[in-house]
Amino acid sequence: NAGVMQNPRHLVRRRGQEARLRCSPMKGHSHVYWYRQLPEEGLKFMVYLQKENIIDESGMPKERFSAEFPKEGPSILRIQQVVRGDSAAYFCASSPPTGQGNSPLHFGNGTRLTVT
């Protein structure tokens, strides 16, 4: 019974390159969430997706960031033209399709992005 799987675990990119972070939710979960964690800070909501739909992207920067959750395959968080300020741990979480809210979120082990 695999948990939320994220890859890669570590990603190093030079300024201006693209970063692609992947997340496979827990089995039976159809809701995916992306959070960002900066050092010594809590997690900040970025985006909430269901299969083929972006439900809420209010926490995502307007430029350079995008997310998708296709019908087949993992959810992808894409950061174009990365800058040093994008360096952070990016966590994906998933929950079962049990309704509007208050479903426990199950987190992956994150992708640590370093921009040099």
Next chain:
Amino acid sequence: QQQVKQSPQSLIVQKGGISIINCAYENTAFDYFPWYQQFPGKGPALLIAIRPDVSEKKEGRFTISFNKSAKQFSLHIMDSQPGDSATYFCAASGGTYKYIFGTGTRLKVLA
């Protein structure tokens, strides 16, 4: 207000002692309050959660105390062990999928 204020930022406790972490919120629409435990290099793991219809919830050595009128809730770790050394995050949500996280408490339990 969407903030959840967490304190202390760091905590050192002797083995066998009680660790207490506090959180406060403003938004009365919040109705679900989970606590997450995070070890270095790992993702947050759900530890225990409470809804405002109860004032206390206990699971093993972990207890959440909830004060609805004061809009505060706290995590108590009884008989703290070195293996409890981790960062603890409180969170709150209000019928939505958006969790608002506190800034975390780094707990160190001395052997």
